[in-house]
Amino acid sequence: MAVYKELSPSLRTIMTPGPVEVDPRVLRAMSFPVLGQFDPEFTSLMNETMAMLRELYMTNNVWSYPVDGTSRSGIEAVLVSLIQPGDKVLVPVYGRFGYLLVEISERCGAEVVLVETEWGRAFDPEELIQAIHLHKPKLVAMVHGETSTGQMQPLADVGKVCRELDILLVVDAVATIGGTPVETDAWYLDAVIGGTQKCLSVPSGMAPLTYNRRVEQQLISRKTIERGLRDSDCARAGERTIASNYLDLSQLQDYWGPARLNHHTEATSMLYGLYEGLRIVLLEGLEARYLRHRINEQALMAGIEGMGLALYGDLSSKLPVVSCIKIPQGIDGERVRRMLLHDFGIEIASSFGPLKGKIWRIGTMGFSCQRRNVLHVLGALEAVLRRHGYNVSAGEAVQAALDVYAGKEKEGVLC
Amino acid sequence: MAVYKELSPSLRTIMTPGPVEVDPRVLRAMSFPVLGQFDPEFTSLMNETMAMLRELYMTNNVWSYPVDGTSRSGIEAVLVSLIQPGDKVLVPVYGRFGYLLVEISERCGAEVVLVETEWGRAFDPEELIQAIHLHKPKLVAMVHGETSTGQMQPLADVGKVCRELDILLVVDAVATIGGTPVETDAWYLDAVIGGTQKCLSVPSGMAPLTYNRRVEQQLISRKTIERGLRDSDCARAGERTIASNYLDLSQLQDYWGPARLNHHTEATSMLYGLYEGLRIVLLEGLEARYLRHRINEQALMAGIEGMGLALYGDLSSKLPVVSCIKIPQGIDGERVRRMLLHDFGIEIASSFGPLKGKIWRIGTMGFSCQRRNVLHVLGALEAVLRRHGYNVSAGEAVQAALDVYAGKEKEGVLC
Structure with missing residues (x-):
């Protein structure tokens, strides 16, 4: 009989459109x-x-x-x-x-x-x-x-x-x-x-x-x-x-x-x-929960744009819990994803069919939808892109996201 | 909003044909x-x-x-x-x-x-x-x-x-x-x-x-x-x-x-x-596991017969992990099951269609299939039947089951 290893899954920061952290x-x-x-x-x-x-x-x-x-x-x-x-x-x-x-x-x-x-x-x-x-x-x-x-x-x-x-x-x-x-x-x-x-x-x-x-x-x-x-x-x-x-x-x-x-x-x-x-x-409350999702989405989007990347799709009908990012010219999207997982323990998603290789998808869903995760994924994505020779405005992504959170706090909104 | 209770399931001894204890x-x-x-x-x-x-x-x-x-x-x-x-x-x-x-x-x-x-x-x-x-x-x-x-x-x-x-x-x-x-x-x-x-x-x-x-x-x-x-x-x-x-x-x-x-x-x-x-x-080993199921089945059957109850069905083709017991004349099978659950925390099963109300089914499966569970269910069933006025040979069930285990131990079989 083969010997099967004891179950011991690594901890991940899961920022895909699901499954997300529990x-x-x-x-x-x-x-x-x-x-x-x-x-x-x-x-x-x-x-x-x-x-x-x-x-x-x-x-x-x-x-x-x-x-x-x-x-x-x-x-x-x-x-x-x-x-x-x-x-x-x-x-x-x-x-x-x-x-x-x-x-x-x-x-x-x-x-x-x-x-x-x-x-x-x-x-x-x-x-x-x-x-x-x-x-x-x-x-x-x-x-x-x-x-x-x-x-x-x-x-x-x-x-x-x-x-x-x-x-x-x-x-x-x-x-x-x-x-x-x-x-x-x-x-x-x-x-x-x-x-x-x-x-x-x-x-x-x-x-x-x-x-x-x-x-x-x-x-x-x-x-x-x-x-x-x-x-x-x-x-x-x-x-x-x-x-x-x-x-x-x-x-x-x-x-x-x-x-x-x-x-x-x-x-x-x-x-x-x-x-x-x-x-x-229900303990969090539906309204509070929807608001939390909106604020983290805004912070993520601000960070993505802050590092000079472009969002994909019509923003007027954007799904608030998934953000799609155009993979920059000359960048191998799968290599970026692999490095994010291997070095930072972060998972983001690719896409399907006509969008395969063209966009990344980052989820801000449920328990994964929290400030530390948003900041972590922005910092890591920036570092990986730089490592792949893509010229990002270093440090701007996390600052832009922090600005969003600070602005909300000023307004008295908890998130 | 209604307030929903914290999850806090009671511990049960589950001796049904599934789901069983995990x-x-x-x-x-x-x-x-x-x-x-x-x-x-x-x-x-x-x-x-x-x-x-x-x-x-x-x-x-x-x-x-x-x-x-x-x-x-x-x-x-x-x-x-x-x-x-x-x-x-x-x-x-x-x-x-x-x-x-x-x-x-x-x-x-x-x-x-x-x-x-x-x-x-x-x-x-x-x-x-x-x-x-x-x-x-x-x-x-x-x-x-x-x-x-x-x-x-x-x-x-x-x-x-x-x-x-x-x-x-x-x-x-x-x-x-x-x-x-x-x-x-x-x-x-x-x-x-x-x-x-x-x-x-x-x-x-x-x-x-x-x-x-x-x-x-x-x-x-x-x-x-x-x-x-x-x-x-x-x-x-x-x-x-x-x-x-x-x-x-x-x-x-x-x-x-x-x-x-x-x-x-x-x-x-x-x-x-x-x-x-x-x-x-696989750690237990398939053969050892099958044997454990057989021995606990034998102990359970010995106990059931020891208290004067009859098993249902052709024993030559009996499923070793489920034992069916004829509900004695004059006994309300559902009241017995309810008392087992309420007083002893034990669940056994009724049956379907033509057998509804005629037999109980006791499972000896997986993690539930262990000596302490078999002895517990026998002792409890005896007590409940006596409580319902059924004349059992008091104490015999558990003794008969213990005899089976003792016999196996003498043969050097672990269970």
Whole structure:
């Protein structure tokens, strides 16, 4: 037998668009001994988690619970539970994760209408409203915060139009939840999927989501109960049956609801982590948390520009928790990233598809979104760029960021 | 805002068929700070996890990795990645979890042939071989250890026949992996799915699996690459495309393999837990671990019979990690379970469907499978039964179990 090393991960400053650093209180929570899944203490924790998710998602939706899988499991759960083969689904795409919505919808058998805008901007809501009127889909699926391009799509107008036309609006808020407002009810969002490993600063592995009565009605009309659990032998899988068992929200809500119908075995330790992560978010307060994210973003941007680098993309629709930086001519972006990790223990991200090798992406998310991290990454990036022969204004980046923090303190804003 | 309580779960003695108690070393591992998903340190951990899974599954299969979801996500991943609509799938059922295989296969569009035997026994391999010859399915899906009835299906003969007839054999080893031998290669199993929260004693939330070249060939023939990641815009989802993105093994193996193609964000802390859990299993040694499970099972059974209770099911095919006990006439099984939990902090399980209210199920799995737990549950069950007016031979249960341990020690067997 080979001998396997004791686990001993290095400490990192993680400034990517996720996974990001985890609050030590969340890590501690994940190390608590487990409870059984139907232990009354555990089902209480499930209920309290649902209550906290409602606050986070700014919603009165009964159904607000995590799917046991990474973020895209939650996206797929919503889409596979709503889409029937042949349904028309409109997906406006402004980056990589829009394509993921296309891909999942296609696999669910949807007739997908893809509307694209160039990468680096969001849609003008009017463009979207026109497309919705033109195509009259059953469902619109959209990304709220597109980490691949650092852009954020305003959703309130789109939501209103979808509601008026009785179209379902499904939103991927994986990157935004907990870092910038996601107003489920006020924006008329029918289903919203969040991520744990970004602004919530809980490890990857759960996909908290919420959906309203309009979605629930669709689910109920497609519901079957597992043969091993149902009393009679009537319902078999039929034409309208949801194609997945694991991601069937009609079954999941019977597990999370008072029926407590056995489905999977809830991921205990991940739930402990999510519970504690949500508690920390609500203790900080949503408004204070969003403000913290905005201030650190401003400091980071000031530092990036202060050292003479250029930001990528339309700043008027910038995603506040991800900043994209154009890699200067003649610089090998991957070598810079490797040196940041190797010498400074800092991770920043590259990007995908057409942006591969052209931009770096720096996240300011959750627990990673703090002053010492912003200052550390600016100082380190400057040093690495100089080491690669790029002529930066030495020392200016950190000073520019410090100016932002000092200015906020003068205004009496804590961050 | 409501005030949410600090997390503070009670300590439990968990003697169910899962989730069971977690080794403190695994809990500690889950509290380590996270690494980024493409951090070289993290991808090394992924590779080492795969190597350990190969040892656990007794296989040379390249592909041995976890799906990020609970056990049934792994089962569905294998089935949805292999089954195309209209494929004939044979599912021999001897308990509830066989029905789950039927349900998932139906949702994948399979033409399912269900062969059943009464609950409380396993199939004679000859019955299965005849059914396979009769129906000539593309795929046979079977449960190895059926926790709902406490039965285990011998698989070696079935595997050999399937291989001869070029039929794929998919095995749910969720309950058995790490507690009793699962010989993937020697038994000719094509794909095997394990569970974390049972004999591996890692929290629920991952589904480690393994599959061979025969399975891989099928996957490759159905593979597509996400639009956001592929270079050209050729392949769209087609007829043969795997219906799920999240559970698409052809994409997952490109993430776990040297291509490292981005799919989901690996569940870092769960992987830490699995890594440490596997390391602990291999440090103990598979043979020693199986023996420990056998001895504690024997002690438990001796105790149960010692207090005058009867075991349920065919003992010749008994699942060694779950013991089913007939609830005596006149005893309310749920009241007994509630008192065990409330007064003794012990959890044992009820059962499903036709066995609901008729049997209790006691697991002896992983870290929970230890002498002090077996003695504790026997003493407590006796006390609770007496409290409910059932006439047990007082004190005999624990003595009978101690006799088993003493006998083993005399033979020089450590446990």
